[in-house]
Amino acid sequence: MTADGVALVGVHILIGGGTQTNVVTGVLSPTTLNNAIIALRQQKNQAGVIMGNSPAYLVVPTPLYKHALEITESALIADVANNNLNVFRSAYGITVYTSPYMDATAGGSDTAWFLLSRNHAITRLIRQGIQTTLRDWSISNNRTYFYQANFREEVYAVDYVGVVGSTGL
Numbered sequence: 001m002t003a004d005g006v007a008l009v010g011v012h013i014l015i016g017g018g019t020q021t022n023v024v025t026g027v028l029s030p031t032t033l034n035n036a037i038i039a040l041r042q043q044k045n046q047a048g049v050i051m052g053n054s055p056a057y058l059v060v061p062t063p064l065y066k067h068a069l070e071i072t073e074s075a076l077i078a079d080v081a082n083n084n085l086n087v088f089r090s091a092y093g094i095t096v097y098t099s100p101y102m103d104a105t106a107g108g109s110d111t112a113w114f115l116l117s118r119n120h121a122i123t124r125l126i127r128q129g130i131q132t133t134l135r136d137w138s139i140s141n142n143r144t145y146f147y148q149a150n151f152r153e154e155v156y157a158v159d160y161v162g163v164v165g166s167t168g169l
Helices: 030-041 062-073 087-092
Strands: 011-013 019-021 055-061 095-099 113-117 122-135 146-157 163-166
Touching: 030 055, 030 062, 030 087, 030 113, 030 163, 055 062, 062 087, 062 095
Parallel strands: 055 095
Antiparallel strands: 011 019, 055 113, 113 163, 122 146
């Protein structure tokens, strides 16, 4: 949820009236990535001002990682017969990131993807750094050491500006 009470990717009601959608439909492809870039560049903030954000990061689940790299890093356009220059590599320099926590096996989706600008408002808050403990073998019932580590963090989005997403459907 963002500060306006709407999911990060969705239809947001602007303060001055009107709405702003930061959703692109379709599976990840050069066409849908281009649509997301256009949506990101034309995206308005809460006051209705066009922000003109440039794409910087493409975040995908593990099953889409190879395909995302082919789209963004190939010297030529992927999956076509002609030898056109790949503008996603030369003009934008989009960095692809992946996380297994986005995958369907972790409760996410194998098709959803997100395009972010450098000015996005997604923040990671570290509530507790890594803390480790070691229980000595002399106080265990089976004479083994027990090592444990934990941490606490939270991810939240203050605002939707700088983010465009797709369910991949």
